[in-house]
Amino acid sequence: MGAWFVELSPVMQAFIITLFTWGCTAVGASFVFFTKKANQKVFDSMLAFAGGVMIAASFWSLLAPGIAMAEEQGIPPYIPAAVGFLLGGLFLMLVDKILPLIDENLYFKDIKNKKAKHRTAMLVFSLTLHNIPEGLAIGVAFGALASEFSTGTLSGAMALAIGIGIQNIPEGTAVSMPLRRDGMSKWRSFYYGQFSGMVEPASAVVGALAVIFIQPLLPYALSFAAGAMIFVVAKEVIPGSQEKGNVQLATMSLMIGFVVMMVLDVALG
Template sequence: MDNIYIGLLIPLLGTVLGAAMVFLLKNDLGDKLKKSLLGFASGVMIAASVWSLIIPAIDMAEEQNQIAWVPAAVGFLFGIAFLLVLDMIIPHLHTTDDQPEGIKANLRKSTMLVLAVTLHNIPEGMAVGVVFAGVIIGNTGISMAGAIALAVGIAIQNFPEGAIISMPLRSEGLSRKKAFMYGALSGVVEPVAAVITILLADLIVPILPYLLSFAAGAMIYVVVEELIPESQSGKHSNIGTIGVAIGFTMMMILDVALG
């Protein structure tokens, strides 16, 4: 059980360490570095969605004598729809945009920047919770090593996300401590979402393949809607593409080697 508690906190650790870069870097992240980090995070999330979520969902559906592709397809589309709705409702602002998205609200720019990253972290927390729920349930084909691999992979991609949120907050005039605090707090939603999922573990056994692919769909939404467009905007788009390749390969190796 201790391994599960540690696994749930690993992604948050990545966000906290990334946010701590505000104490080490004097200026905002350079454009090239930001694009490479966004691309890297995209690659990690794509690989995690395929190897850690969709493929296990298909295998599990086959073991339950279901049509293998149905849970993967249905869950994936519902995950996309879920994030689409949240994107339209929650007021948030991306670092590369001037106009906020979601329902109009009289919120500070720093608050909306944090909400944007928090929105990213919801599906990641769900993904970690679902795989660890699979470990607790047993007989799901999900190993502890595979669950830890997913948690580590998400922590790796959370590191640049933490830096990308804390550095702009510093540029907005916040103190280093406040910028760090906001950046770190944006990742708290991940263990919270994971714990809620685990608490419902006994109820989700029949629909676990759907939940795995649901988390994958939500993560892919974030990648396609926000991370990749931001990494490809303006000049030096090839740097973002290289980041995707490196992130995808690293997460694939991590998942196959440990899973």
């Protein structure tokens, strides 16, 4: 990354880097223009690799800096780590409970097949809502860099964003391909496929601003973001990468992703 990026405020850094993660969602959605069927092994390995990156980043880029900051502030470090981590998971659990209450007919009127409409609407809304804490996690990681207590690094925050970006590619494809298969036009399928990534830049800015202006909450915010990440990996990423039968490939890809993130964060941090 160029010197111009390093000189920007953490809020602008978070906003710009989440334009990249949104772009990754759009890249995945754009495959609808080039192929009728995605290579399942490639996407399963990519998804699992991103899961490994997210697991490692949850500790080295979020939990560990949060624990160190709590110690600096004189707080028992296990309290914000445990409380924030569990709240992050509980938040997404509540999101899952809310999803069935959303009226997909309001947003997906042009999908003719009622069953397909329901399935795709739930998928788009699910990915969109799950991308909010992903954007918050990136924002928190960058916002923490402005704190005098933070042990986080720019390279760690960047690595977290890259992992989330990689994970967003198959997410975009997972929406656009079924829509095209159900008879929607390529451009409209692409639009809905990239839609879920739109929320990440806005939520990243919110996350960065929150931790900058409410620094005592930063250890909790970092742990919250870590909990949200682990929830997404455990509930969506790992099962999604293995449901088509590529279990060993997905498992090794996850381990490689974990090692890559660990090396990046430890070596560069």
